[in-house]
Amino acid sequence: MRSTKPSRRVDAEVVVKPVKLPKGPPPAAPPCKVAILGFGTVGRSVAKILWERPSARARFHVTYIYNRNVERKRVSWLPQDVRWTDRIEDVLNSDVDVVVEVVGGLNPAEHWVRAALQSGKSVVTANKQLIARCGPELAALAKKKGRHIEYGASVAGGIPVLSGLQDGLSGDRLFRVCGILNGTCNYILTRMESAGVSFAAALKEAQEQGFAEADPTDDVDGYDARSKLAILARAGLHTEVRPEEILCCSIRVIEDVDFMYSNMLGCTIRQVSCAEKQGRLLYASVQPSLVPLASPVARVHSSQNLVMATGEYGGETVFSGYGAGGNPTAVAVVSDLISIARRGEYAMNGIPEVPHTPRKVTSDFTTKHYLRVTVKDKPGILYSVTRICNRYQINVDSVLQKPGFPKEKLPFVVTLEACKAATVEKAMKEIAQLEFLVQPPVCLPMMD
């Protein structure tokens, strides 16, 4: 565990001269001219940090701010010489060094980012959709132009997980990246858990608090998280996967009764994103899952994020913190700006890992499952369910039935021993046909 104690011997043959440290502050580099595309929560926070922090103010000058109907966005605390515009060409034809894209979405952001790189500007973006879809291509374009593209804010906001995987853990051979990548889902699920409220009530609360959008589809149905998972798989597992190839299951099916039953099993429920490399296969999915209360994943509360990377040599490394919100996301953007300023004209030597293209992307994890069936009570129900499981050679691990539910709508839970998810899915389809069911069955993987 520890390095060996050194000898006290000093080799006389090795002559070493002392070095004088330079006195005073380092010489000032010319400030880096920055344009911000999108002056919403994140854009405003970026401008604020660049203006408030003396060291950042000396390095970076925000010279352009682009937004649609920009007049309503103007703030008085930025210097007078900032040019506010709603014409993107003003920015693209300007002399800015770096364009910060915090508009989000694919269109027109993709177009603008390409144009910025083409015109010789570096880019910092928080855009997970864009990077998941065309990260390598944009990086190649940046390299060709002798510029940089950075996207630390595209996954897990303020948590420096991309640099952690790409640089800090580059010495390991990572095979699994797992975590909680969507703050909205986590807010909703932890509210359901702690306040015992329904999904609908928790969603409404999240919307009122600004943690969810009017149309929550992207978040609650897993599309947001799967873009981030695709980026993590690229950065950590050197594996290219398109977001569409990743199975997404919505958290809308979760009811408060699921938390009750999970708790009896020593678990809680989280939206878990997981990618795991096994030979030429990539297992990947974004699903609400049962997680043991003792796991770090269970302890992620409110809108926080967590990423757990597992490597052959270093074991599990965990990164957690605020994965969303104006300020944490802006911290990631400003860190990327600093990184670009530090590197200046020099491109990295590269020597990248050869990206591994999986033969197949699958969600067919071998795992235990939690199966909730809601029925109109009558004799023989458990027999019918277990008979189907038996036919697929799925072993039932436990049956849980809490008292106090109405006979007309009685939820009970069957946990299944570890088996292939695809097998469980087939059994589920048959179970869903049973005539005594009053709503579709809910089936969730259980994390070890």
Place this chain on the structure above:
Amino acid sequence: MRSTKPSRRVDAEVVVKPVKLPKGPPPAAPPCKVAILGFGTVGRSVAKILWERPSARARFHVTYIYNRNVERKRVSWLPQDVRWTDRIEDVLNSDVDVVVEVVGGLNPAEHWVRAALQSGKSVVTANKQLIARCGPELAALAKKKGRHIEYGASVAGGIPVLSGLQDGLSGDRLFRVCGILNGTCNYILTRMESAGVSFAAALKEAQEQGFAEADPTDDVDGYDARSKLAILARAGLHTEVRPEEILCCSIRVIEDVDFMYSNMLGCTIRQVSCAEKQGRLLYASVQPSLVPLASPVARVHSSQNLVMATGEYGGETVFSGYGAGGNPTAVAVVSDLISIARRGEYAMNGIPEVPHTPRKVTSDFTTKHYLRVTVKDKPGILYSVTRICNRYQINVDSVLQKPGFPKEKLPFVVTLEACKAATVEKAMKEIAQLEFLVQPPVCLPMMD
């Protein structure tokens, strides 16, 4: 929390050409010649990873391995052309590109690292003592020579926390860095906690398991952790502090009864290292402390490490994983090698933060305290203790006394409301003089 939805409008004036991605693997760079100084657990793991991982094997050639009495260290799984030597001059006069120093200790490692840099080699080191003491000076020497020095393994082994603070969170203004930096102490304390054994028994176990050295002083008395804390304060808080300026308290005073009482208070005990910047003051200490069971710090088990960084903008970010052991430490070393190979000849533009030199380093945190007094029971004891507290205007928060202890050696606990540590220390000195004490009192800070 989320960026605004983009418009679907595309600006006709902006013309973007598609980019072709290069096909096939990237062109091979010449391999980087590496010497390893010290072929103990970490050195062996470094060689193993560089040899086992195909991508690493293509980039790095281990050409020299130095160790005292090197013959007993030879392994058969490394290629024949590796030169094994016990003459450091062989390495220093060779054409290696990077010297990996995993010998540890100040002397002669400092001498060798300087000599390697002087002779135009880059250096990767896991040496916390060396980096805590002369990191900036060695970095300046490396820069002067157009070379690099990296030391990701010097703090928290496999957890990429230094790059996280210096790069990933550079956009924030961090003011506190806190955590569990010594795996040996954590192993001992978590064994005492879970198995209810004494400090001596847990230490013996740690030694048998290879988690503690024959002389455990460096670890259990906090000297190891304070070097790491000094490096973290420099990387995250841009504050220079000498290890000797940081208060160290040993965990030797902790008894199993302290875990019993801590538990009654909803806490457990960990060796906590903490540095916090407040204006021109730096609060810093390494102490066994009570930590709430709900805190991430309480959930660090066995020899794991954890670092929690708190910033003005991004809030709390947590890094955790394996902070020690051959493989995790070697992952950090290999990651540093990769980082040097990626940068090649190019030095970073630098523009470092101007380091802040604190006017004063202090351990005078304002905090709640846990005070255990072990007495020969007689009337008036609590009165005597609380009278002293009262004289120093320290408010008693609670008094705990478990039944079942012998009257001749009765431990009881007083918790104190938040006040300055220095005030508590003065009161402690008086309490220590009370004639009914059968052993010195134990006073621990309580984390919020």
